Amino acid sequence: MIKIVFFAALREQLDCAEMSLASEGVKNINDIKLKLSDNSEQWQQVFSNASLLSAVNHDMVDGEHPVKPGDEVAFFPPVTGG
Amino acid sequence: MGNQDSSTSSQSAEISIQTADYSLADEVALLEQGNLTDGAVVTFTGRVRNNNNGNTVTTLTLEHYPGMTEKSLAKIILQARERWNIGRVKVIHRVGELNIGDQIVFVGVTSKHRQDAFAANEFIMDYLKVKAPFWKKERIISEGQSAESWLDAKDSDTDKAELWS
Known part of the structure; x- marks a missing residue:
């Protein structure tokens, strides 16, 4: 697992301070951004x-x-x- | 303020992230005490202004990323040591809710001669502004209404830091 934390305006926009992400298929930061963008339109934005x-x-x-x-x-x- | 809140403060010899206020006189005394080699002591204090972008500011709340903050400040101090011949360094940054006129940040640097301490102090502040993970949220009075908003980073701060590279 990968621990992911969010701060300041970002934390408020996502209404999330901390989460865990399965590391399968995740090689770099861009991969994480792509995965998280699938959560919702708000996350994608x-x-x-x-x-x-x-x-x-x-x-x-x-x-x-x-x-x-x-x-x-x-x-x-x-x-x-x- | 002035109370100690150990749950939100972290201490090292050179770096302190704390909710409590600090005493400028005490910090200068610590930089000077038993320090017989350095003739120059340069200090910077940042305070909360009552105005920003034409709005009246009432309070400021500072958030940071514990762990990364200390690591990034330690790196900045190390870079300053590589560039200038400096003696003692102290960086204090407050977090939490602050009022108008409150001290936010302290940078103190000593050196044998003034030039090193002046330059290193400015370098540390310029890099802190663009590298250290702190975020300010201000409460302002706008058109008679109280509103909260996160501050936008300023291009001028990035430009200023780039002058050192």
Whole structure:
């Protein structure tokens, strides 16, 4: 399984903070986005946003980054701290 | 505030993510205490403004990604150490609900001479703005109505950080 977490506006739009995804057929971040987009029109809309950021095990990564079982994957909007 | 909330704070020597306020005087004292090699101490404090994009702001709520926040800040501090000859570093970022005038963020850097500490401090803030996973939600008064909304990231912050690369 892959643990997936969502933050800020994204968490509110999806009404989901955390979920698990079966790792079968999932090689990278883009695969996860495609799988999650199947959930509903709302999820599809959220994951088609090009400004969406992703992280694997607390490091910011791009869509091609590989994902393996046990990883923690995060999706979130551009950051606004400071 | 000023109360300690251990459930939402995490501590390391250089990085602290906390709900509680901090004392600028205490932080400067920690940077200086027993530090006889550094002549320069540069500090930055970020505070909550009462205005943003022409709206009146009433409160600000900060969310972060525990674990990744500390990791990204540690990486930023390491990058600063690779570029400049600096001594002590401290980064504090508050999370949770903040009011107008509250301190949000502190960056303190020491160095032998001022140039390194000035540059490293600005670098750390510029990178924190675009790399560290924090998100601000503001409550504003717009056309007499109170409304909440997540802040959009600013291109100017990305442009500023890119100047260092």
